[in-house]
Amino acid sequence: MIKKFIHQFASPKTFLLQVDKFYGLIFFTSLCIYIFSIIWGLLFTPEDFVQGNSFRIMYLHVPASFLSQSLYIAMAVSSATYLIWRVKLAAYFVIAIAPIGAMTTFIALVSGSIWGIPTWGTWWQWDARITSTLILFIMYLGLISLHNSFSNYEKADKLLSWLVIVGAVNIPIIKKSVDWWTTLHQSASITLTNKPSIDPVMLYPLIGTIIGFFGLIICLILISSKNQIFIREKNKSWVKDYV
């Protein structure tokens, strides 16, 4: 039964109809969570004992950085799915996620730079964390332009998927860079093993912004995947009916 469910869902047509059904719900829930937590975080949390008000940019920076890495992992998983089972929808996901991943990485880099000016006293330093995140951003751009340089979609999808899997090696490097080397960037506040080193009054809105941002980005990915389906399957009769 599970196999049948996956097979059905992996068909672009079913996917499209399911997206239309749940899109509104996902969008409005995550928008509400995001707006609620960003207002809570920006206006109703106390100042930090070292950084004062400037710590508040983390309510933008942390979700964006978290997403920039998660989206790459999502791309890698989709790539593997496409390469092993030749699921077309997975290939659509890979190229649909890439520009959104680039966008979140860009937000992470810019908000990090803005955060750096009042706290570190510099907006850019070539430390391991910052440099590896810049590499991630350039990798996203490279993957997009690689896919664009092919006129044959199947070739483009295959090559893109292989390259995404090779590039996935950068993700653990970004994650562990602050532990392996000395960096200007502080080490992780929220880890799986230890108690968070952020006080709960600041932590709860942060978790809210992460969840809200995550939901909004998922909505973007759904729209972007829908676009891919329209582009690739434009000659199918059901797409013509749908449009």
Added chain:
Amino acid sequence: MNSIRKKRIYNICLVILFSISGVGLILYSLNSNLDYFFTPTELKNKTIPVDKRIKVGGMVLKGSVERISSKVSFTITDYENSVNVEYDGIVPDLFKEESGVVVLGYLKNQMVFAEEVLAKHDENYMPPSLKIVNDN
């Protein structure tokens, strides 16, 4: 699972293995060159030419900050070794005693003449009222 899919999984694992080992070897050979700054202990065990710009990081030693007009001098410590720093300029707002700092400058006579001072903050966030409670 049929044999073609098994072969594809095998290929993907191989690619992942090769890319990890390739990048791993690069990182291993670069080793401490990827470090952003030297600690005072590393500085002690190294001979650094006078004209080479270096970064030294650690904590500002308590009671070591002295200001004479625009000049500021302090001691960076990693609680094992320490090194004195002299700097002429504006320090970032977060610069204070017993907090993280990274300086860029030249080493001369066991003393760092800094051109730039950056503050490093840690991963702890809490309201100021709670900080006072914790300290007591």
